[in-house]
Amino acid sequence: MENFKTTRKNFIKASALIGIGSLTLGAKASSFLSEPNLNAPLILPQTDGKFTLPALPYAYNALEPFIDAQTMEIHHTKHHQAYINKLNEAITLESTLQGKSLEDLLLGLSAVPEKVRSMVRNHGGGHWNHSFFWKSMKLGTQMGTKFSTLATSSFGSIDQFKANFEKVSMGVFGSGWAWVVLQDKQLKIMTSANQDNPLMDANKDNKRVPIILFGIDLWEHAYYLKHKNKRADYVSNFWNVVNWDEIEILLK
Ligand code: MN3
Secondary structure, three states: EEEOOOOOHHHHHHHHHHOOOOOOOOOOOOOOOOOOOOOOOOOOEEOEEEOOEEOOOOOOOOOOOOOOOOHHHHHHHHHHEEEEEEHHHHHHHHHOOOOOOOOHHOOOOOOHOOOHHHHHHHHHHHHHHHHHHHHHHHOOOOOOOHHHHHHHHHOHHHHHHHHHHHHHHHOOOOOOOEEEEEEEEEEEEEEEEEEEOOOOOOOOOHHOOOOOEEEEEOOOOHHHHOOOOOOHHHHHHOOEEEEEHHHHOOOO
């Protein structure tokens, strides 16, 4: 297992560019990015042609009582590992993918050869989303001023922001994610089905790539052992485990 590698420096650069409203990625959709992208908050590289399971930055019981240790352990060692295994199968099947970071693969998804594209989408998305999700959680942090200022200007108040996020999360049908992103100097709430995420093909047509601040896994495997069918309880409890310190770093 290897540790997370963040692109803090790149992120600072991206945030500065967003600040003057001019961030677009120049990469062509038809080819993979040749440079690290400016605004992925997490870069997951291959090691010897394989992606590997990142260590959790805390113990399995670190998010108790809001997310239980058994859920965390199964989620990390079984579900997350399974996405990585399938993603590595895709890399084996298509040698042009070897050596690419996961962000490059996802940002240029439509350029991934078709025979493995859905594998990269589903399992590469699964690897990225879970790696980012683990980093987005920590017990006992407080919302910082950068985020609260943005939430107030974007949604009217913190309570309105939270209510919106919970409503959107409850509205995701089946399995998927809800995301909080910074785009055009505004906080936005986005959703994605399955293991899709806002990075996928975000460099296509020079679209402005949203900066992902955090997301919530809305698959039943993320909450069923503790909350059973009550997604609302899981979502309302999620505020207790958001890693606000990390979000302030992403907003610097
Ligand atoms: Mn999951």
